[in-house]
Amino acid sequence: MAGLSLFVVAAVVVALVQGGRHDVEPATVDVPRASPRDAAEALASLVDGVGSRDADALASLAPAGNAVVGEQLAGIAGTAAALDLRAVSARYVDQVGTVASDGSWSGTVDLTWRVARLDAAPARAEVVVTFVPDDGRLAVAGFSAGGAARVPLWLRGRLAVATAPGVLVMVDGTGRQAEAEAEAVLRRVERGIDVVRRVLPQRIDPVVVEVPASAGDLDETLGVRPGTYAGIAAVTAPVGKAAEGPVHVFVNPDLTAGLRRAGAQVVMSHELVHIATDAVRRPVEPWLLEGFADYVALRDAQLPDRVTLGRAIEAARRDGVPSSLPSRDDFDTRARDLQARYEEAWLACRVLAERLGEPRLVAAYEGASRGVPLDRALRQAGLSTAELTALWRAELRRLVG
CATH class of the missing domain: 1.10.390.10 (Neutral Protease Domain 2)
Incomplete structure (x- = not known):
C-alpha cells in the first residue's frame, strides 16, 4: 500500500490444551504506518505546483475521483498567481493522531509564504495536511486547523x-x-x-x-x-x-x-x-x-x-x-x-x-x-x-x- 510503511508483528498465539502448553507458529500481521518520506514527496510536489502556478499539477495531487479536493487544489494555482506568492515552502514535521482504517492520516506541516511587494518577510505557520494512499502514491486530501495549526486563506483554493x-x-x-x-x-x-x-x-x-x-x-x-x-x-x-x-x-x-x-x-x-x-x-x-x-x-x-x-x-x-x-x-x-x-x-x-x-x-x-x-x-x-x-x-x- 503506497504511502504507508509496513512493519511486521510476530503474533504468538498460545493455546492451552489438555496435557500442557502448546505454542502455535507465529503469524505475520501487516499494520499500516504513516510515511514521512512519502509525505515530504507529496509536499514537494505541492510547492512545485504553487511555484509554477500549474493548476493541472496541483489537481493531480488530489485522490482519484475526489473532484472537490481536485478543484480546491487547482484553484490554488490562480490564487498564487493573483497574490504573486513567493518564498513558498512546506516541511513535514510530525504525524497527528493515528492512521485510519482506510490508510489515511494527517501530519503537521511547517509552511512559509509571502505576498510579493507587500509582505516584507515571509509568513510562517503550521498547517495540518491529510494524506491518503491512492493507487501507488500518497495524495493530498485537504488542510485543517487544530492546536496551534491554522489554514492560510490562499490554501482554500481560488x-x-x-x-x-x-x-x-x-x-x-x-x-x-x-x-x-x-x-x-x-x-x-x-x-x-x-x-x-x-x-x-x-x-x-x-x-x-x-x-x-x-x-x-x-x-x-x-x-x-x-x-x-x-x-x-x-x-x-x-x-x-x-x-x-x-x-x-x-x-x-x-x-x-x-x-x-x-x-x-x-x-x-x-x-x-x-x-x-x-x-x-x-x-x-x-x-x-x-x-x-x-x-x-x-x-x-x-x-x-x-x-x-x-x-x-x-x-x-x-x-x-x-x-x-x-x-x-x-x-x-x-x-x-x-x-x-x-x-x-x-x-x-x-x-x-x-x-x-x-x-x-x-x-x-x-x-x-x-x-x-x-x-x-x-x-x-x-x-x-x-x-x-x-x-x-x-x-x-x-x-x-
Missing part, C-alpha cells in the same frame, strides 16, 4: 482578489459576488487610508486584507479556538507565528455583512490605525489602543452619541458608571459587554482630545507605544490617569442622564 497601489484584498469565493465584495473592501481601505492620514500623516505600510467565508473560517485562518472572533468585526493580526512576519487585516464577514456602509467603513478605518501605528508589536494599554483607533476612525463621522455610545450608556444605566477605565480583561473577545468597553475607551480618548487638543492625544498614544508608562505618557500630555478617569466618568454620567 479567491477573488482586488488590488490598488500598496493594497491587496483577498476574499474567499469566486464569481461576481466575491469579486464585488473584494472591490468594496478595497474601496473601504482606500477611504480608510485617507481617514487615518488626517490624524496620522505618516506613511501607512502596504495593506493586505483577508476576508474568509465565515467567522468559523476566520478562526481557522488565525489558528484560534472556534468562536474566538465570533463577536469581532475585524482584527489586525500576524499572518503566522513568526514575530517578524507580516501583519494583515482579517475581516469577519458574518458581522460586516450586516453593517451599514458607514459602520463597515469605521471598522476598516479602525484597523488601519493599528496598521499605521504598528499596534500589533507595540505595548499599549488596551483601552488606549482601541479607544485611539476608534477616535481616529470616528473623528469625522458626525454620528450622534446615541449611536456611537449606545452600548456604553445602556451598560452604565444597568450597572452604574464604572469606577475605572476598561481593563485588559474587559477586551477579551468573549467578554461580556465587549462593545460597551470599546465605546468607553473611545469616550476616554475623546475626552482627552477635547480637554487638551488632538495633538496631545496623539502625543500620549505615541509615548505609550514607545514604552513610556501610561500614567507618565498621560501626564506629559497634560492629565494624569486619575484626572482623566474623573473627567471620563463625569461625561459618562452626563450621557446617562
Whole structure:
C-alpha cells in the first residue's frame, strides 16, 4: 500500500490444551504506518505546483475521483498567481493522531509564504495536511486547523482578489459576488487610508486584507479556538507565528455583512490605525489602543452619541458608571459587554482630545507605544490617569442622564 510503511508483528498465539502448553507458529500481521518520506514527496510536489502556478499539477495531487479536493487544489494555482506568492515552502514535521482504517492520516506541516511587494518577510505557520494512499502514491486530501495549526486563506483554493497601489484584498469565493465584495473592501481601505492620514500623516505600510467565508473560517485562518472572533468585526493580526512576519487585516464577514456602509467603513478605518501605528508589536494599554483607533476612525463621522455610545450608556444605566477605565480583561473577545468597553475607551480618548487638543492625544498614544508608562505618557500630555478617569466618568454620567 503506497504511502504507508509496513512493519511486521510476530503474533504468538498460545493455546492451552489438555496435557500442557502448546505454542502455535507465529503469524505475520501487516499494520499500516504513516510515511514521512512519502509525505515530504507529496509536499514537494505541492510547492512545485504553487511555484509554477500549474493548476493541472496541483489537481493531480488530489485522490482519484475526489473532484472537490481536485478543484480546491487547482484553484490554488490562480490564487498564487493573483497574490504573486513567493518564498513558498512546506516541511513535514510530525504525524497527528493515528492512521485510519482506510490508510489515511494527517501530519503537521511547517509552511512559509509571502505576498510579493507587500509582505516584507515571509509568513510562517503550521498547517495540518491529510494524506491518503491512492493507487501507488500518497495524495493530498485537504488542510485543517487544530492546536496551534491554522489554514492560510490562499490554501482554500481560488479567491477573488482586488488590488490598488500598496493594497491587496483577498476574499474567499469566486464569481461576481466575491469579486464585488473584494472591490468594496478595497474601496473601504482606500477611504480608510485617507481617514487615518488626517490624524496620522505618516506613511501607512502596504495593506493586505483577508476576508474568509465565515467567522468559523476566520478562526481557522488565525489558528484560534472556534468562536474566538465570533463577536469581532475585524482584527489586525500576524499572518503566522513568526514575530517578524507580516501583519494583515482579517475581516469577519458574518458581522460586516450586516453593517451599514458607514459602520463597515469605521471598522476598516479602525484597523488601519493599528496598521499605521504598528499596534500589533507595540505595548499599549488596551483601552488606549482601541479607544485611539476608534477616535481616529470616528473623528469625522458626525454620528450622534446615541449611536456611537449606545452600548456604553445602556451598560452604565444597568450597572452604574464604572469606577475605572476598561481593563485588559474587559477586551477579551468573549467578554461580556465587549462593545460597551470599546465605546468607553473611545469616550476616554475623546475626552482627552477635547480637554487638551488632538495633538496631545496623539502625543500620549505615541509615548505609550514607545514604552513610556501610561500614567507618565498621560501626564506629559497634560492629565494624569486619575484626572482623566474623573473627567471620563463625569461625561459618562452626563450621557446617562
